[in-house]
C-alpha cells in the first residue's frame with residue numbers, strides 16, 4: 001500500500017516506518033525538515049509547515065493510507081500557554097488539513113490519540129465504551145478534538161482509526177527520560193505511587209498501527225495499552241529490578257507540581273485502562289502482556 005506518515009521522525013514513527021517497509025509498503029513522509037527526515041528514514045520526504053501551508057500535493061499522490069503521528073511533545077517541560085497552544089494546534093489543525101486534503105484514493109486515516117481522553121483519576125477501569133462528558137480537562141480536550149477532526153474523514157467513506165495510546169516503552173518517550181536516574185540508582189516512585197500506569201511495548205504498538213492500516217475491521221477509537229496495567233510504584237520497582245539497581249527514592253507530588261506545573265499530570269494522573277476492543281473484537285495477540293517480560297526484552301536490547 002502507499003502510506004503517508006506524519007511525525008515519522010519521532011519515537012513511534014521511526015519504528016513504524018521500519019516495520020511497514022519490512023511489510024513491503026511504500027512510505028512517504030511529511031516533516032518540518034524533509035531533508036533530515038529523508039536521511040534518517042531512507043524514504044521520500046516532503047516539507048510541511050502545518051501552520052502556514054497546505055499539505056504538499058506530491059505527498060498525497062496515490063495515497064491509500066495516512067498515518068498521522070505528528071504533534072508537539074507533551075513531555076518536554078512546563079506547559080506554558082504558548083506550548084499548550086502548540087500541543088493543541090499541531091494535532092488538531094494538522095489533522096483538519098490532512099482530512100481536507102485527502103485524495104480520492106484514500107482508504108484509511110489512522111490517527112494517534114492517547115489515554116489522556118479518560119478522566120485520569122482513581123482505580124476505576126475504563127475502556128472504549130466510556131462516554132466523554134461535557135466538561136473536559138486540557139488533555140481530554142486535545143484527545144477528544146483530535147478524534148473528532150479525524151472522524152470527519154468518514155464522510156468520504158474512508159475508514160478512521162484513533163489509536164488511544166498508553167505510555168510507550170522502548171528506546172524513546174518516558175523511559176528514555178527516566179532511565180538515566182534509574183541507572184544511577186536514584187529512581188523510584190512519584191507521588192503516592194498508587195496511580196495506574198497503562199504501558200505498552202513499542203513492538204506491540206507498532207503491530208497495532210500496522211494492523212489498523214491493513215485490517216478493514218479496525219474502525220473508530222481503540223485503546224492501545226497492555227492488558228496488565230500496573231501502579232506507578234510497581235512500575236518503578238520492576239524497572240529497578242530489570243536494571244539491577246535500587247529504586248527506593250520517591251518524588252513527592254508537591255515537588256513535581258512545583259517543578260513541572262500542569263505537566264506534572266503526565267506522571268501523577270491515574271489511568272487504569274483496558275484494551276477491550278483489541279482483545280475482544282480483533283483477537284489481537286500481545287507479544288508483551290506482562291511488564292517484567294517487556295522490560296527484560298528492552299534491557300536485553302538497549303541497556304548494555
Ligand SMILES: NC(=O)c1ccc[n+]([C@@H]2O[C@H](COP(=O)([O-])OP(=O)(O)OC[C@H]3O[C@@H](n4cnc5c(N)ncnc54)[C@H](OP(=O)(O)O)[C@@H]3O)[C@@H](O)[C@H]2O)c1
Nearest residue numbers: 007009010011012031032070071072073090112165168173
Ligand atoms: N510516546 C508515547 O508514549 C505516546 C503516548 C500517547 C500518545 N502518543 C502520541 O503519538 C504520537 C507520536 O508519539 P511519539 O512519541 O513518536 O512523538 P515524538 O517522538 O515527540 O515525535 C513526534 C513528531 O511530530 C513532529 N512534531 C513535533 N512537534 C511538532 C510541532 N510543534 N509541529 C509539527 N510537528 C511536530 C516531529 O516530526 P518532524 O520533526 O519530522 O516534523 C516529531 O518527530 C504523538 O502525537 C503523541 O502525542 C505518544
